[in-house]
Amino acid sequence: MPKAKKSVRRPARKRSSGTRSAAARDAIALLKQDHQQVKGWFEEFLSARADGRKQDLAERICQALKVHTEIEHEIFYPAFLEATGDEDIHHEAEVEHDSAKKLIAEIERSGPQDDYFDARVKVLSEMIQHHVNEEEKRDGMFARARQSAMDLRSLGEQLAERKAQLMGGKPGTRDEQPSSRSSRTSQSRGKQDLRSTVRQ
Ligand SMILES: [Fe+2]
Numbered sequence: 001m002p003k004a005k006k007s008v009r010r011p012a013r014k015r016s017s018g019t020r021s022a023a024a025r026d027a028i029a030l031l032k033q034d035h036q037q038v039k040g041w042f043e044e045f046l047s048a049r050a051d052g053r054k055q056d057l058a059e060r061i062c063q064a065l066k067v068h069t070e071i072e073h074e075i076f077y078p079a080f081l082e083a084t085g086d087e088d089i090h091h092e093a094e095v096e097h098d099s100a101k102k103l104i105a106e107i108e109r110s111g112p113q114d115d116y117f118d119a120r121v122k123v124l125s126e127m128i129q130h131h132v133n134e135e136e137k138r139d140g141m142f143a144r145a146r147q148s149a150m151d152l153r154s155l156g157e158q159l160a161e162r163k164a165q166l167m168g169g170k171p172g173t174r175d176e177q178p179s180s181r182s183s184r185t186s187q188s189r190g191k192q193d194l195r196s197t198v199r200q
């Protein structure tokens with residue numbers, strides 16, 4: 001048996017199997033999976049009673065939404081606008097992101113002991129539900145994207161890579177759990193990027 005080549009160099013960029021599977025999905029499949037993940041956490045929050053559980057879920061929701069809106073804003077939305085020229089859909093989506101980010105920042109500044117905490121999370125869930133519907137509906141952004149010349153496979157890879165970077169270099173799996181605030185110091189610059197884009 002001939003020996004396998006030993007001189008083959010691996011690319012410098014590491015990819016875990018989780019990242020590879022994320023990269024194998026197209027952009028819309030990846031974004032829809034994010035939507036489903038957050039929807040599940042919102043449902044859990046609305047039925048949760050313990051403050052600790054509410055806090056944990058709110059942190060997951062806020063972190064996931066910050067990453068999701070950021071990768072859409074940086075990568076998917078500009079590609080959509082370039083391919084379709086549809087400013088109405090694009091601009092409306094960006095305005096909805098901005099509103100969500102403000103509420104996310106308020107939720108992150110408060111906590112379950114705050115009288116308005118539950119209301120803020122509930123209103124955020126309604127805003128996101130509306131926004132997700134706008135993206136996923138029959139003639140919405142994703143449907144228009146599918147009809148366009150957008151390279152959804154390549155965009156999916158870019159989204160997965162940026163998502164992993166923003167989440168601290170870890171692949172964005174469904175089981176991802178954000179670290180507690182106090183243990184975030186060693187995580188990547190991605191979260192600092194997010195703070196600067198989300199919080200004024
Ligand atoms: Fe989305």
Ligand SMILES: [Fe+2]
Pocket residue numbers: 069072093097131135
């Ligand atoms: Fe969005």
